[in-house]
Amino acid sequence: MSIATLRLLQQHKELIRRAVNEVQRDVFGRAPQLNMRTGIQRSKQQLQGVYMNQYYMDPIATSARKFIPGFETELEERKRTKLEYMKRRGKGPPKKGSGARKKK
Numbered sequence: 001m002s003i004a005t006l007r008l009l010q011q012h013k014e015l016i017r018r019a020v021n022e023v024q025r026d027v028f029g030r031a032p033q034l035n036m037r038t039g040i041q042r043s044k045q046q047l048q049g050v051y052m053n054q055y056y057m058d059p060i061a062t063s064a065r066k067f068i069p070g071f072e073t074e075l076e077e078r079k080r081t082k083l084e085y086m087k088r089r090g091k092g093p094p095k096k097g098s099g100a101r102k103k104k
Contacts, residue, residue: 009016047055064071072080086092 061071061073083092
């Protein structure tokens, strides 16, 4: 290499290093080693307390029950209709207190 090329490489050494680090991050999917604390391990930990509540929103059903009386999700409606069907057939749950230990 010529002297001019070496001078140019030395001047732009930091720019080249940054470009290589960006390519490494794109190819391997992780940040390069910087020999300093980055907080990556802390960010990978499970969320706790208030932060978990902020991340996971409340289900829509709980909010809808406040404003719409008699609101049911599809699953609740399906369970209710199946229970009615089973009761009509006589296969529903027994009445309270009529279990196997009931004295006759």
